Amino acid sequence: MDLKKIFKEAGLIFATTVGAGVFALPFVINQAGWVLGFAYLLFFAALMTLVHLLYWRVLVEGGGSKRLLGLVKEKLGRGAYFLALAVFLGGLILALVAYLLLGGQFLKLLIPGLDFSLGLIIFWLAASLPLLWSLRRIVGAEVLGGIWMLLIIALIFLSEWPLQAIRIVPAFNAENLFLPYGVILFALAGWTAIEPIYDSYRGHSTGRGFLKRGFQFGLGTFGAALAYLFFVVAILSGAAEVTSDTVSGLSNWALWKVQVLGFLGILALLTSFWPIGLEIKNLITKDLRWPRGLARGVILFLPIALIFLGLKSFLGVVSLVGGVFLALQYFFLVVVGAKVIQARGLKKWGLYLISLVFLVGAVYEVYYFVLR
Secondary structure (H helix, E strand, O other), X not given: OOHHHHHHHHHHHHHHHOOHHHHHHHHHHHHHOHHHHHHHHHHHXXXXXXXXHHHHHHHHHHOOOOXXXXXXXXXXXXHHHHHHHHHHHHHHHHHHHXXXXXXXXXXXXXXXXXXXXXXXXXXHHHHHHHHHOOOOOOOXXXXXXXXXXXXXXXXXXXXXXXXXXXXXXXXXXXXXXXXXXXXXXXXXXXXXXXXXXXXXXXXXOOOOOHHHHHHHHHHHHHHHHHHXXXXXXXXXXXXXXXXXXXXXXXXXXXXXXXXXXXXXXXXXXXXXXXXXXXXXHHHHHHXXXXXXXXXXXXXXXXXXXXXXXXXXXHHHHHHHHHHHHHHHHHHHHHHHXXXXXXXXXXXXXXXXXXXXXXXXXXXXXXXXXXXX
């Protein structure tokens, strides 16, 4: 495989992975400790790479005829299928909630003195209304969103360079041992990039060089983790306060810089919001077979309603999406993968152990956020 192809596909994984979760990372690493936070980043970057490679093999083995939801239905039954559908749909809707909350904060940067609630309504209308019409999937929207997010990371890092006194952060805080789990899963999840990469080989041999493919996938995922590391170090070095959404803690920045950040942030969120909204519409109309009007109503009103019903913590929403919904998505990926490749012996037990990491984490997050 030529270098151009390698970097193109690794770049797609990178761009799909880099997203709004980066803004919750400085806070959780500051609270949990830098050793624990960076260990989480390294561990899950490696784990995600393995699962993405597994999903690639699943698509190759099956000829790409069925994707994750279809494979869950075939391999695990209708009950598991409807559970997986609820996991996908719930995760996507809550992701929109997280983007709306962050969008309101970015508008406050762009328009000083703007009330957060008003900013939230403005961003909600700008992001949601285009989805009511027959807006087709924007080609490369996720990539464009990743580029805007990368520009934000570069702006923040270069603004604080050369790094001055970095805020004192504990190495390890046992009280917040599981705090980074959901946030880092949210930040590093990128399995949806595997399907378009596979589709680009339609009509051609996909090859079975899984070690080379693993290097490529790892390049994209570890590249995202490295970008996050730069971002976290810059925030810990220069932000006036390390807040749960990062954005509200940049009160010491010059106005022009804050407004540039706000503009880039709005672009990044919009180009990520629209593909998620279209994915929700497809799930509702094609999998659930509900009317299009109902799908549009869910996209337009449910996320904003959840916010006004009390779901106002960006960190809480990101942790819930990552720790429960994305963890369960990866759980289904691993379990289905084990069945498709007919894993035996140590490989089978290794995959089940990986699936337990996601399942146990999801159960803990439900306990922490819902039952505790």
